[in-house]
Every structure is written in C-alpha cells, then in structure tokens.
Amino acid sequence: DQQVKQNSPSLSVQEGRISILNCDYTNSMFDYFLWYKKYPAEGPTFLISISSIKDKNEDGRFTVFLNKSAKHLSLHIVPSQPGDSAVYFCAASVTGGSEKLVFGKGTKLTVNP
Amino acid sequence: GAGVSQSPSNKVTEKGKDVELRCDPISGHTALYWYRQSLGQGLEFLIYFQGNSAPDKSGLPSDRFSAERTGGSVSTLTIQRTQQEDSAVYLCASSINYGYTFGSGTRLTVV
Numbered sequence: 338d339q340q341v342k343q344n345s346p347s348l349s350v351q352e353g354r355i356s357i358l359n360c361d362y363t364n365s366m367f368d369y370f371l372w373y374k375k376y377p378a379e380g381p382t383f384l385i386s387i388s389s390i391k392d393k394n395e396d397g398r399f400t401v402f403l404n405k406s407a408k409h410l411s412l413h414i415v416p417s418q419p420g421d422s423a424v425y426f427c428a429a430s431v432t433g434g435s436e437k438l439v440f441g442k443g444t445k446l447t448v449n450p
Numbered sequence: 451g452a453g454v455s456q457s458p459s460n461k462v463t464e465k466g467k468d469v470e471l472r473c474d475p476i477s478g479h480t481a482l483y484w485y486r487q488s489l490g491q492g493l494e495f496l497i498y499f500q501g502n503s504a505p506d507k508s509g510l511p512s513d514r515f516s517a518e519r520t521g522g523s524v525s526t527l528t529i530q531r532t533q534q535e536d537s538a539v540y541l542c543a544s545s546i547n548y549g550y551t552f553g554s555g556t557r558l559t560v561v
Contacts, residue, residue, distance in 0.1 A: 343492075373550075380454070380541055380552030381493070426493060436481055436545055437506065442492035 340364045341429050343441035351449055356414040358444050360427030363408065367429040371438065372401060372412050375424045384425075385412070388432075417448045452476075454553035456542050462559045463532055471527040471556045475544030482519055483545070484527050487555075488538040496540075499525065532560045 342361045350356045358372075368389035373381035387394040387401045387410070394401050400413045414421055424445045428438040455474040463469050475482050484496040495509035499519040510516070514532075519525040529536055539555040 341492075371550075373552075378554065380543070380554050381550075382552070383550060428493075436500075436547075436550075437483070437495060437498050438550065439495065440485070440493035442490075 339441075340367075341427055341439050341441040343425075343427055343444050345444050346442070347445040347447070349447045349449060350417050352419055353416045356412075356417045356421065356446055356448065358412040358414075358425050358427075358446065360410045360412075360441055361408055362410075362429050364429070364431075364439075365408070366431045367439075369430045369432050370401070370403060370410050371428045371430075372399075373426040373428060373440075375426060375443070381426055414446075417446075419448045419450050422446055422448050454542055454544050454551050456540075456553035456556050458556060459554065460557045460559075462561060465534060465560055466531055468528065468530045469532055469558065471529075471540050471542075471558070473525045473527070473542030473544075473553060475523065475525070475542070476551055477523075479544035479546050479551070480522075481545045482525050483543045483550070484517055484525070485541045485543065486538040487541065488535075493541065496527070529558075532558075534560045536560050 371386040372384040374384045375381040385399050403410045424443040426443045427441040430438050457472045480501045482499045485493040497517045498506040514530045517527045537560045539557050541555045543550045543552040
C-alpha cells in the first residue's frame with residue numbers, strides 16, 4: 338500500500354523552462370511534506386518542505402504547492418538548469434509522533450541544455 | 451564528522467552469508483534511520499532509533515534483519531543469511547527536528 342505516490346518515473350525538460358514534479362498521498366494524517374533531491378552514488382539531500390497549514394512555500398527557483406483537499410503536492414523548478422538533473426523524492430510525515438518519513442518512488446528529472 | 455558516514459560503500463557477498471553495515475550519524479542528532487532503495491523502487495523505511503526509546507522496527511522485512519545503536523551514536527544493520535532480494539542500496543540518515551541528513555549509502559550485492 339503506497340501512501341506516497343509519484344506516478345511519473347521520469348520527466349525531461351529544456352533548460353530555462355519550468356519543471357513540475359507531482360506527488361499524491363493517501364494518508365490524511367500526513368501534515369508535513371518534503372522534497373529531496375538525489376544524485377547518483379550520493380544520499381538524498383533536503384530541498385524544500387511545506388507544512389499543511391500552508392499551501393505554498395518558495396525558496397529561490399523552487400516552489401512547493403500543497404492542495405490538501407486533493408491530497409496532492411507539486412514541486413516547481415523555474416528556470417530549470419542542467420544541474421537540476423537528478424531523482425526527486427517526495428516524502429510525508431505526521432508531526433507530533435515519530436519523525437519517520439514515508440517516501441515516494443521518485444521522479445528522474447533530466448534538464449537538457 | 452560533518453556528515454553521516456556509512457561503511458562499506460560497496461559490499462558484494464555470497465547468498466547465505468551474513469553482512470554488517472555501519473552508520474556513523476552526525477554528532478548530536480538524536481534520531482537515526484535506516485532505509486533501503488531497491489532497483490526501481492523508492493526509499494523503503496526499515497528501522498528508526500530515537501534517543502533511549504525502543505526502536506521502531508516496523509519496516510524490517512524479515513527476522514533476518516536486525517539493527518542496533520550503541521551509546522546513542524553508531525548503528526549497525528545486520529542481515530543474516532543474505533538472499534538475492536536483499537540486494538539494494540542501504541541508506542542511513544540522522545536527524546534533529548525533521549532535518550534529515552543522509553549518508554551516501556552502502557550498495558549491497560548478493561550473488
């Protein structure tokens with residue numbers, strides 16, 4: 338039972354355009370969401386997060402949107418750069434309990450020069 | 451050290467052998483996690499240590515898997531009688547207040 342789903346295993350965009358990575362979740366108890374970025378042979382690194390009390394969080398070229406009613410979040414990268422090419426994982430958690438994160442399967446983003 | 455350190459970085463073992471994977475978390479991080487990533491899969495939760503509390507072992511796939519965390523610091527993940535389906539990248543992370551920092555992982559190959 339996948340509680341966090343990233344239905345697109347891969348995405349390819351042109352440099353300078355917008356990248357939109359999507360994530361859906363099924364557990365309505367989740368109230369904290371994160372995006373991680375992973376390069377080959379490295380561990381995932383934290384990118385951006387959002388609490389369920391917000392519907393948008395922005396950090397430079399990265400913006401995360403949360404639609405609680407649809408149980409959907411998305412990561413927007415604009416403008417996309419070749420160095421953004423990596424696997425992006427969506428993760429979710431229930432605050433107030435353990436800090437355990439539930440991860441999606443990841444989306445491999447390729448930004449073409 | 452500055453980050454989470456895992457060793458070895460690569461391990462090839464024969465089916466049926468036992469393996470031990472080590473994780474050195476960031477000093478001061480009270481929480482430590484083990485995840486694994488099998489080919490084409492996401493990050494699968496295995497086990498979670500938080501301070502002196504009993505570990506959350508709910509993600510361990512079988513009783514061949516065990517982990518311990520000595521002195522609230524270094525952790526060892528042990529897989530007994532390895533099987534080919536155990537082949538994966540095993541990732542350790544430590545955190546404080548959701549600030550997960552992952553190590554680079556141990557790539558385990560069971561032949």
